[in-house]
Amino acid sequence: MATPVAESRSNRAAVQATNDDASASKLSCVKKGYMKDDYIHLFVRRPVRRYFARWAALRKLLYQFLDCEGSNSEKGSTKKQILSLGAGFDTTYFQLQDEGKAPYLYVELDFKEVTSKKASLIESCSQLRDKIGATTSILRENGEVLSDHYRLLPVDLRDIPNLDDVILLANMDPSVQTFIIAECVLIYLDPDSSRSIVGWAEKTFSTAIFFLYEQIHPDDAFGQQMIQIWRVEAVHFWVSMLCQLCKQRQKYFLIRDGRFQKAVAWDMLRVYSKFVDANERRRIERLELFDEFEEWHMMQEHYCVAYGINDVMGLYGKFGFENDEQHVSKTSLPASPSP
Numbered sequence: 562m563a564t565p566v567a568e569s570r571s572n573r574a575a576v577q578a579t580n581d582d583a584s585a586s587k588l589s590c591v592k593k594g595y596m597k598d599d600y601i602h603l604f605v606r607r608p609v610r611r612y613f614a615r616w617a618a619l620r621k622l623l624y625q626f627l628d629c630e631g632s633n634s635e636k637g638s639t640k641k642q643i644l645s646l647g648a649g650f651d652t653t654y655f656q657l658q659d660e661g662k663a664p665y666l667y668v669e670l671d672f673k674e675v676t677s678k679k680a681s682l683i684e685s686c687s688q689l690r691d692k693i694g695a696t697t698s699i700l701r702e703n704g705e706v707l708s709d710h711y712r713l714l715p716v717d718l719r720d721i722p723n724l725d726d727v728i729l730l731a732n733m734d735p736s737v738q739t740f741i742i743a744e745c746v747l748i749y750l751d752p753d754s755s756r757s758i759v760g761w762a763e764k765t766f767s768t769a770i771f772f773l774y775e776q777i778h779p780d781d782a783f784g785q786q787m788i789q790i791w792r793v794e795a796v797h798f799w800v801s802m803l804c805q806l807c808k809q810r811q812k813y814f815l816i817r818d819g820r821f822q823k824a825v826a827w828d829m830l831r832v833y834s835k836f837v838d839a840n841e842r843r844r845i846e847r848l849e850l851f852d853e854f855e856e857w858h859m860m861q862e863h864y865c866v867a868y869g870i871n872d873v874m875g876l877y878g879k880f881g882f883e884n885d886e887q888h889v890s891k892t893s894l895p896a897s898p899s900p
């Protein structure tokens with residue numbers, strides 16, 4: 562239980578963090594030329610670093626996945642696919658294209674309202690359209706983009722039976738190596754849906770990595786404050802479960818029904834200091850004034866990266882955090898925690 566002093570300090574830190582968001586919004590207005598402010602960029606610092614840590618962690622894990630060869634493939638020719646759940650306006654596919662790293666198939670799912678807007682933006686922007694190929698069909702009203710290697714489709718992720726149809730429509734092959742991204746998405750769903758989606762992914766893709774980036778520790782003072790501020794009404798049992806698992810360095814995150822062969826969860830403080838490349842860290846730290854260690858620590862402790870692995874072909878022995886030592890086999894799984 563937090564002491565009143567600690568509690569008020571962490572409450573203050575969470576409230577103060579909103580100032581970063583406000584400054585970041587102002588800066589984006591300035592960058593777009595909506596308003597003039599020659600000083601605001603001097604004050605927008607911490608969110609950069611926070612976002613960088615998240616980006617760098619996902620990117621490093623993605624590269625590990627993309628660079629891992631298949632068991633019987635020619636070097637560099639292994640078919641891989643990425644499935645992004647609740648992709649929003651994420652641009653990873655376009656970045657990977659630029660880097661020559663795009664997988665055979667990249668599929669993004671979101672609500673139709675979001676995919677329609679994204680489809681429309683892709684259609685109207687040649688910089689994006691050129692990246693997805695000439696033979697692309699873009700149906701704005703349906704919220705669909707269908708090309709050979711990139712597919713954007715509308716779905717309500719809670720409609721689990723429909724997910725099978727959607728991945729069929731997306732041309733995904735469940736036996737192909739698959740990286741599933743759930744970045745700041747499951748927290749918006751009810752507990753049963755979150756559990757069903759993870760269960761569905763785990764059952765559907767036999768050689769897969771399920772990556773998750775999410776808020777944790779919703780129960781302490783700082784977490785509560787963040788939740789109130791962001792009006793996240795649905796904070797679920799498994800978010801608090803994750804929080805406990807991160808805290809205890811336990812090994813069975815998200816394996817509620819014991820089917821992922823391996824699962825690991827680290828909080829972002831650990832991810833940043835032990836997984837993000839030291840050179841990258843130094844580079845970003847040089848760019849940024851950094852004097853608020855307490856708030857940075859608190860914030861980073863309230864997010865985690867976790868992944869579950871299905872590895873029937875034994876391809877992912879070297880995948881993941883170095884020295885993650887958090888290996889759980891089906892047989893050694895403890896009983897699932899109750900909601």
Ligand SMILES: C[S@@+](CC[C@H](N)C(=O)[O-])C[C@H]1O[C@@H](n2cnc3c(N)ncnc32)[C@H](O)[C@@H]1O
Pocket residue numbers: 646647648649650651670671672675716717718719743744745746749750
């Ligand atoms: C916070 S955004 C994250 C977007 C993206 N993953 C990222 O990290 O940039 C959450 C996304 O999840 C989507 N989402 C939430 N619930 C969903 C559901 N039931 N079905 C489909 N998409 C959903 C939202 O529409 C939104 O685009």
